[in-house]
Amino acid sequence: MLGRIIKGIAGFYYVETKGAIIYECKAKGIFRKSGIKPIVGDIVEIEIIDEEKRLGNLTDVLPRKNSLYRPPVANVDQAVILFAIVKPDPNYNLLDKYLIMMRQLDIPVIICFNKQDIATREEAKELYDAYEKCGYQVLFVSVKEEKGLDELKALLKGKTTALAGPSGVGKSSLLNKLVPDADMQTGELSRKIDRGRNTTRHSEIFVVKELSDESGETFIIDTPGFTSLELRGVEADSLMDYYPEFVPFEPECRFGGCSHIAEPDCGVKNALERGEVSKVRYENYRIIYEDLKRMKPDYSRKR
Structure with a gap:
């Protein structure tokens, strides 16, 4: 069976x-x-x-269409990565690592920022400018006030979607809006450390009845919150391939194979100075690049 x-x-x-x-x-x-x-x-x-x-x-x-290693789930059509605009402030490094993983697997991503009701326009605009230019769909919602949820529902209809993100951003609250009978607990945000308590202990698939009909069912895979992500199969020299906004400026680089880190006359760094590349994204790129460099084994040492 x-x-x-x-x-x-x-x-x-x-x-x-x-x-x-x-x-x-x-x-x-x-x-x-x-x-x-x-x-x-x-x-x-x-x-x-x-x-x-x-x-x-x-x-x-049976053979999988795809599978994620964080969170470990299989056969998804897309992922919604949920972060808060504020309280807690978004962890850009974690977000970028998740986007890199999904690009590795060729799985479409919708970036959804919650708590629009308590954020300023300037805070939301910074996030939009940083990630919309990368080619990702960026949505702003307020789960509390049910703003922006209709647009999100339209993107979920008829698909199997992995819902992922760190703790305390409103993931369980969003699931309760999409699947009222899921009976999920809503974690209270810790005022002392400004982080959420992880209330989801395991991944689980739910049918979104409101969005299911004779043409097909809609599924949400709720996953545990995470605070870190280790990239697999990515090397420092190929990291630039996961930052599509760099591509238009790479022909301006003086050196072929420019890493966009220390080389002079770098088209990407020049675009950064002109405001055409997000400072947030570039800084994450630099940090992840250096981390990957440190992790690379040194085979030149004699044993």
Whole structure:
């Protein structure tokens, strides 16, 4: 029987099959031997061991269209990355790393900034100018006042969307608006450290009934909040490929293969001085570049 993993907790996988019947399953030993770890979003084959109790075993994982490693989910059409404009202030470095990961996987991203109701126009404009020029769709919403949600819903309709972001930005509150029966807890923002308490402990798929019809269902994958992200498969010398706004200015660089860091007559740095490249984005690029350089092993040393 085929189904889809909608939740995984402590070695148990909850698989929804035809007719919205959910079975609690365990993965057979063959998965451990082959190094395969089932994740939320996987299309799987199961064998039923107790129909009355809705118990089964996972027997196979079908090939994935794609998969994320942070958060670990599979078969998504797009991702919504949710940050707050203020309280807490956005972690630009974390946001850029997430965008790099999604560009690696060729998964479209919608950048959604919450708490429009308590932010100034200047604060919102800085974010818009920094990320809209990169080719990303940027939305501003107020989950509290339900502003901007209709535009977001239109982008979610008929798709499977991973909802991700750090703690305290209103992710659970947004999910409650989209899926009223999800019964999610809303974390209170810690006044002392100005960070949110992570209330989502595992990834889980929800059907957005309001946006589902005979033409297709709409799914949201809620994921745990995160505060860090380690890039995989990205080297310093290729980092520029993940900053599309640099491309128009690279022909102006004096040197081929310019890293846009220390070289003179760099087209990207000249554009930065003219205000045509975001200072926020360039500073993140420089920090991530230096981090990747430090992480690169030195094979020149004799053993």
